[in-house]
Amino acid sequence: MRLGLRLSDATLLYMSSVRGLNSLPSMISSEQIIYLDNNATTQLDPAVIEEMLPFLTRFFGNPSSGYRFGAQVRSAIDLARQRLAVLLGCEPGEVVFTSCGTESNNAAINSALQLDPARQHIVTTAVEHSATWRHCDLLSKRGCPVTTIGVDAEGNLDLEELERALTPQTAIISAMWANNETGVIFPVEQIAEIARRNRVLFHTDAIQVVGKIPIRLADSTINSLSLSAHKLHGPKGVGALYVNQRSAFKPSLIGGSQENNRRAGTENVASIVALGKAAECAAAALADEATRVRAMRDRFETTVLERVPDTFVNGNRRVRLPNTSNLSFAGVESGAALMMLDRHQLCCSAGSACRTGSLDASHVLRAMKLDADRTRASMRFSFGRFNTETEVDRALEIVPKVISKLRSLSSASAVREPAGV
Numbered sequence: 001m002r003l004g005l006r007l008s009d010a011t012l013l014y015m016s017s018v019r020g021l022n023s024l025p026s027m028i029s030s031e032q033i034i035y036l037d038n039n040a041t042t043q044l045d046p047a048v049i050e051e052m053l054p055f056l057t058r059f060f061g062n063p064s065s066g067y068r069f070g071a072q073v074r075s076a077i078d079l080a081r082q083r084l085a086v087l088l089g090c091e092p093g094e095v096v097f098t099s100c101g102t103e104s105n106n107a108a109i110n111s112a113l114q115l116d117p118a119r120q121h122i123v124t125t126a127v128e129h130s131a132t133w134r135h136c137d138l139l140s141k142r143g144c145p146v147t148t149i150g151v152d153a154e155g156n157l158d159l160e161e162l163e164r165a166l167t168p169q170t171a172i173i174s175a176m177w178a179n180n181e182t183g184v185i186f187p188v189e190q191i192a193e194i195a196r197r198n199r200v201l202f203h204t205d206a207i208q209v210v211g212k213i214p215i216r217l218a219d220s221t222i223n224s225l226s227l228s229a230h231k232l233h234g235p236k237g238v239g240a241l242y243v244n245q246r247s248a249f250k251p252s253l254i255g256g257s258q259e260n261n262r263r264a265g266t267e268n269v270a271s272i273v274a275l276g277k278a279a280e281c282a283a284a285a286l287a288d289e290a291t292r293v294r295a296m297r298d299r300f301e302t303t304v305l306e307r308v309p310d311t312f313v314n315g316n317r318r319v320r321l322p323n324t325s326n327l328s329f330a331g332v333e334s335g336a337a338l339m340m341l342d343r344h345q346l347c348c349s350a351g352s353a354c355r356t357g358s359l360d361a362s363h364v365l366r367a368m369k370l371d372a373d374r375t376r377a378s379m380r381f382s383f384g385r386f387n388t389e390t391e392v393d394r395a396l397e398i399v400p401k402v403i404s405k406l407r408s409l410s411s412a413s414a415v416r417e418p419a420g421v
């Protein structure tokens with residue numbers, strides 16, 4: 001009796017919370033906004049939702065079960081693995097599904113450190129995502145020597161410095177393929193060659209690259225590569241780690257024998273199916289989409305540079321992702337610009353989304369040694385599959401208006417305030 005009462009209380013609470021969410025007047029729907037923050041996350045492709053839904057409803061079996069109701073789910077995971085392998089140009093057996101890009105990055109480095117106790121040195125770069133640099137920071141506090149390679153003012157890596165950093169104790173180089181803030185692309189094939197020559201493992205965080213530029217891992221000596229579904233129109237909370245079949249690997253999660261003993265835990269079936277579909281869509285769309293998205297990004301960037309004086313592009317403009325534009329508007333505080341663009345329903349990013357709310361200047365732009373004003377003034381606009389030319393037109397009206405408004409406000413306050421404030 002008492003138990004029955006508690007259950008119904010819980011049910012009531014659940015129902016009211018669901019109703020509460022739907023009736024929240026402040027929920028902002030995607031139809032109302034211009035979403036230029038595709039490096040933070042992307043909209044689910046409808047084809048992906050359609051493919052994953054039956055695995056949340058009808059096909060709920062455990063892929064490890066012995067009966068057909070489970071085996072059919074196992075087949076769906078196999079198909080997802082094949083589809084992702086096509087996008088990466090690798091063997092299906094080289095794909096390990098994980099819970100996110102962060103887990104993939106952590107797992108690659110943790111594995112390298114478990115292989116040989118005499119090799120605990122890590123080489124990484126100054127512009128990695130927090131999913132790599134915070135992990136390396138922690139490992140260094142626990143006693144692993146970490147060497148961080150810097151970049152030049154355009155965000156390019158110094159490969160000679162990288163090679164000089166390697167020692168017989170080096171376990172792994174972890175360097176991103178493309179930067180999430182600037183879009184700058186690192187020469188990963190050359191890094192892979194340096195690693196191979198020095199018999200050091202090479203992991204790359206390709207989370208911003210997969211689905212945006214072609215990848216063929218079969219022709220590469222990259223040992224491991226991370227990706228995340230929600231950056232390629234799949235769901236959040238699922239990713240993968242490619243592990244070259246000739247490279248040793250030690251798992252981070254220990255338990256069941258899922259993922260060929262490389263990642264324990266019952267598979268997130270619907271999300272894995274979704275990642276497979278997202279990979280298939282990306283492979284089919286890649287060439288055309290890169291051209292279309294690049295044209296939108298270029299039109300946006302050149303027009304903003306024309307219409308807004310004292311604007312700078314951050315990062316190597318020639319060697320970068322087709323979708324990313326990182327701009328500094330001299331004299332403008334990027335946090336204020338973000339808020340005002342938000343009022344015009346335009347979503348973009350001031351530095352990295354993962355640090356919003358923090359007053360820290362972007363570690364990426366600081367590593368490029370840009371002056372403090374240019375670092376504070378930096379905004380990232382990142383385009384994607386579902387952006388339209390009409391949205392670019394709207395953004396090209398809003399951005400110059402907002403920047404000149406903010407500049408007039410700050411020059412007015414500079415007149416009012418005594419010098420030096």
Ligand SMILES: *Cc1c(COP(=O)(O)O)cnc(C)c1O
Pocket residue numbers: 039040100101102103129131176178179180205207208228229230231237238239
């Ligand atoms: C988004 C992102 C990550 C983190 O991936 P999650 O799936 O959100 O954990 C790591 N590295 C880069 C470069 C990213 O863009």
